[in-house]
Amino acid sequence: MKHPRKVLFLDRDGTLIVEKNYLNDANQVEMMPGSVECLRGLRDLGFEFCLVTNQSGLSSRKVELANVTAIHERIKKALASSGVDLLSIYVSQAPSGAEDFLRKPNPGMLLTAAHDYNIDLAKSWMIGDKPIDVEAGRRAGCRTIFFKQPHSESFRFEPGFATAHFECHNWQEVLNTIKEAN
Numbered sequence: 477m478k479h480p481r482k483v484l485f486l487d488r489d490g491t492l493i494v495e496k497n498y499l500n501d502a503n504q505v506e507m508m509p510g511s512v513e514c515l516r517g518l519r520d521l522g523f524e525f526c527l528v529t530n531q532s533g534l535s536s537r538k539v540e541l542a543n544v545t546a547i548h549e550r551i552k553k554a555l556a557s558s559g560v561d562l563l564s565i566y567v568s569q570a571p572s573g574a575e576d577f578l579r580k581p582n583p584g585m586l587l588t589a590a591h592d593y594n595i596d597l598a599k600s601w602m603i604g605d606k607p608i609d610v611e612a613g614r615r616a617g618c619r620t621i622f623f624k625q626p627h628s629e630s631f632r633f634e635p636g637f638a639t640a641h642f643e644c645h646n647w648q649e650v651l652n653t654i655k656e657a658n
């Protein structure tokens with residue numbers, strides 16, 4: 477059996493790609509500066525990658541499933557052009573505010589991935605621009621990075637939510653942080 481994998485779980489909007497507020501068009505996909513280079517660096521350290529994204533816009537019909545699929549194809553293409561592959565993509569379609577096991581801050585997408593791909597969660601990381609990303613990573617037993625963006629100021633850590641192990645402001649910091657802690 478292959479050794480358990482170590483994975484970086486990636487939030488999508490505002491982390492891997494630029495936040496566009498209910499993105500519904502693959503032509504609007506814009507990779508976050510430095511993200512692809514960072515993932516390539518982490519790949520060289522033996523990390524693999526899973527995208528874990530809440531898309532409540534699917535249940536509220538602000539976003540269409542075919543477009544989400546096209547968006548993810550676009551992201552995979554952008555990564556593949558630099559030699560980076562995604563192990564898998566997990567999407568929660570649960571409505572905003574729903575108490576659903578797969579919807580972050582719950583850890584369901586990460587735990588499902590761990591089961592599907594033999595992932596060592598203790599050696600894995602979760603990164604995202606919202607406290608719910610950090611909380612999902614914590615609940616799954618991963619180390620966590622709060623990817624703090626100008627818009628992150630408007631997000632609050634709910635009472636009971638843990639803070640992140642690390643806080644980074646750009647992808648170069650992410651690479652350095654994981655490198656040092658690895």
Ligand SMILES: [Mg+2]
Pocket residue numbers: 487488489490491604605606
């Ligand atoms: Mg986000």
